[in-house]
Amino acid sequence: MKHTITLIPGDGIGPEVAVAVKKIIAAAGVEITWEEMSARGDIDRRGDELAQSAVVASIRKNGVALKGPLATAVAMGPPSINVGLRKALDLYANVRPVKNLKGVSSRYYDVDMVLIRENTEDLYAGLEHEVVPGVVESLKIITERASTRIARFAFEYARKWNRKKIHGIHKANIMKMSDGLFLTSIRKVAAQYPDIEYIEMIIDNACMQMVLNPHQFDMLLLTNLYGDIMSDLAAGLVGGLGVVPSGNIGENVAIFEAVHGTAPDIAGKGIANPTALLMSAIMMLEYLDEVAASQQIEAALHQVYREGKSLTRDVGGAATTAEFTDAVMGALAAKV
Numbered sequence: 176m177k178h179t180i181t182l183i184p185g186d187g188i189g190p191e192v193a194v195a196v197k198k199i200i201a202a203a204g205v206e207i208t209w210e211e212m213s214a215r216g217d218i219d220r221r222g223d224e225l226a227q228s229a230v231v232a233s234i235r236k237n238g239v240a241l242k243g244p245l246a247t248a249v250a251m252g253p254p255s256i257n258v259g260l261r262k263a264l265d266l267y268a269n270v271r272p273v274k275n276l277k278g279v280s281s282r283y284y285d286v287d288m289v290l291i292r293e294n295t296e297d298l299y300a301g302l303e304h305e306v307v308p309g310v311v312e313s314l315k316i317i318t319e320r321a322s323t324r325i326a327r328f329a330f331e332y333a334r335k336w337n338r339k340k341i342h343g344i345h346k347a348n349i350m351k352m353s354d355g356l357f358l359t360s361i362r363k364v365a366a367q368y369p370d371i372e373y374i375e376m377i378i379d380n381a382c383m384q385m386v387l388n389p390h391q392f393d394m395l396l397l398t399n400l401y402g403d404i405m406s407d408l409a410a411g412l413v414g415g416l417g418v419v420p421s422g423n424i425g426e427n428v429a430i431f432e433a434v435h436g437t438a439p440d441i442a443g444k445g446i447a448n449p450t451a452l453l454m455s456a457i458m459m460l461e462y463l464d465e466v467a468a469s470q471q472i473e474a475a476l477h478q479v480y481r482e483g484k485s486l487t488r489d490v491g492g493a494a495t496t497a498e499f500t501d502a503v504m505g506a507l508a509a510k511v
């Protein structure tokens with residue numbers, strides 16, 4: 176089947192890794208017309224303007240996008256475009272599978288978990304203001320609707336992918352109303368899925384447990400901020416952001432993206448590792464029901480890592496982006 180997909184290569188190393196991923200997907204025989212939103216002008220809009228922009232229109236029309244990293248200013252400037260896109264398209268579920276890639280040295284092995292993060296509210300609602308000079312207020316918004324929706328998504332995901340256990344992560348001992356509402360909403364949904372074990376854990380303990388014994392986790396369900404932090408923590412246990420994918424899923428629309436940044440220190444040098452964007456593309460192909468191609472690409476990627484001869488510098492090798500890409504395509508040729 177032919178697909179039309181919006182591609183946002185992004186900034187910094189984004190275009191370099193996007194080229195690599197496009198080549199590998201084409202080599203797997205999946206027919207994709209990429210609608211490329213390359214000019215930052217396509218997306219450099221904010222709020223209502225972003226919602227009306229060409230890039231959002233393209234993603235809405237195509238239903239699926241693949242996205243590289245976008246630079247965001249810290250502690251100043253306009254709001255993040257990443258967050259803006261999720262809001263404009265109501266991509267309420269952030270899905271972050273965390274699994275070892277054989278050949279990448281890491282703190283732990285045989286880790287296999289999925290973090291599901293609510294993506295639209297919490298402290299990311301962006302409602303901050305200065306009350307008086309020297310005092311600012313940032314609002315944490317939690318609704319029953321969004322909490323129930325993400326809980327249902329997580330339990331349905333568990334059933335679909337044969338996962339057995341979900342940890343609901345919270346700080347409801349302190350934020351009794353907001354995190355309390357998140358928890359009570361999950362409990363109502365959990366009661367409808369007796370086949371999936373549901374356990375609650377306070378966020379600070381969960382962080383410690385994750386570092387001490389990540390194997391106890393199968394799936395985690397979190398609000399936006401805790402999910403953002405814990406998913407990076409979890410990625411660190413298996414080798415870092417360069418080897419984990421992510422998907423932002425809404426009703427009939429999804430953006431798959433690498434979770435690392437624009438890597439300005441190595442941009443333009445031809446040494447960026449396309450693995451994270453490739454793994455996100457593998458998730459995207461699964462979402463598009465291109466299961467055979469996604470499995471073939473995954474197997475080729477694993478083979479290149481197992482062999483360890485053509486890895487990029489960030490994972491201990493010496494290969495360029497192009498050499499790594501060629502190695503994956505070579506491994507793929509034997510499988511297609």
Ligand code: NAI
Binds near residue numbers: 448451
């Ligand atoms: P970063 O992820 O860009 O870089 C951290 C370190 O990891 C650097 O040493 C970099 O060279 C390395 N690295 C990252 N991706 C790599 C890859 N694919 N291959 C090889 N090495 C890689 O994080 P940093 O420096 O905090 O952020 C830089 C910019 O990226 C900022 O403007 C930030 O806002 C943006 N950013 C965007 C994200 C997104 O669009 N989803 C996510 C995180 C950051």
